[in-house]
Amino acid sequence: MNQQKRIEILTRLRDNNPHPTTELNFSSPFELLIAVILSAQATDKGVNKATDKLFSVANTPEKIYALGVDGLKEYIKTIGLYNSKAENIIKTCKDLIDKHHSQVPDNREALEALAGVGRKTANVVLNTAFGQPTIAVDTHIFRVANRTGFAPGKDVVKVEEKLLKVVPEEFKVDVHHWLILHGRYTCIARKPRCGSCLIEDLCEFKEKTDV
Missing domain, CATH: 1.10.340.30 (Hypothetical protein; domain 2)
Structure with a gap:
């Protein structure tokens, strides 16, 4: 995937959810x-x-x-x-x-x-908690990064390294949340909901669905 496409993906995800955060409840x-x-x-x-x-x-x-x-x-x-x-x-x-x-x-x-x-x-x-530009790769992020072609890697550390390399600074703090939410609700494990995906035209997954 070229960098121009990655930036467009991140821009759309940001426009759709400008202030993402975890779905875990916490106050400290x-x-x-x-x-x-x-x-x-x-x-x-x-x-x-x-x-x-x-x-x-x-x-x-x-x-x-x-x-x-x-x-x-x-x-x-x-x-x-x-x-x-x-x-x-x-x-x-x-x-x-x-x-x-x-x-x-x-x-x-x-x-x-x-x-x-x-x-x-x-x-x-x-x-x-501290606003640092770290990227935690869980199963959702691992799947989205590989399936879309955004940052492929054979294990979570490789995907994390690739994301840290290709994600521009302006997106780094929030990319973790965007990708998790995308994997949790749209690019789901069994059958991705390509038909309702806002980055479907940019995604490089070959077996897209109509859902």
């Missing part, structure tokens, strides 16, 4: 961090259901740590992998209290040192 960097840890292999809708109750009771590292692993599980047991997520979150809260004055760090190295936080989670927090 800490709440976002917990929500993103919980969102691995879970839907944002499912996470929001659990965190709406959790955060009304405990929304600081101290308060969640005070719940303990078993107490936390009661709030998140509807979410996949809740046992390991509860353990990771309690460890993360302890580290935030002991090492970061209960504040979520705004750099990748410190974030990735926290339990349950990998590269993708760190990228989401850096981008959404």
Whole structure:
């Protein structure tokens, strides 16, 4: 795909949604961090259901740590992998209290040192909480980048590297959200909704649908 086409795609996505953000509910960097840890292999809708109750009771590292692993599980047991997520979150809260004055760090190295936080989670927090031009590649972004020809790559790291290389600075902060939403609602996994896609004429996918 040539760069002119990429810029047109990004321009259309921006015009359609000038101020995109995550669909996870949060009101602080800490709440976002917990929500993103919980969102691995879970839907944002499912996470929001659990965190709406959790955060009304405990929304600081101290308060969640005070719940303990078993107490936390009661709030998140509807979410996949809740046992390991509860353990990771309690460890993360302890580290935030002991090492970061209960504040979520705004750099990748410190974030990735926290339990349950990998590269993708760190990228989401850096981008959404701190406005840094990072691009977290999840299954939706991986699919859209490859299917459209926008930034093909054989694994998520390769796609992330390609996106960071080809996305102009003016689009970098928001591209993560545009591509996720596009993959979640239009360029869906089973059968993309090409007929209702605003970048269909620019997309290089060969097996387009009429839907």
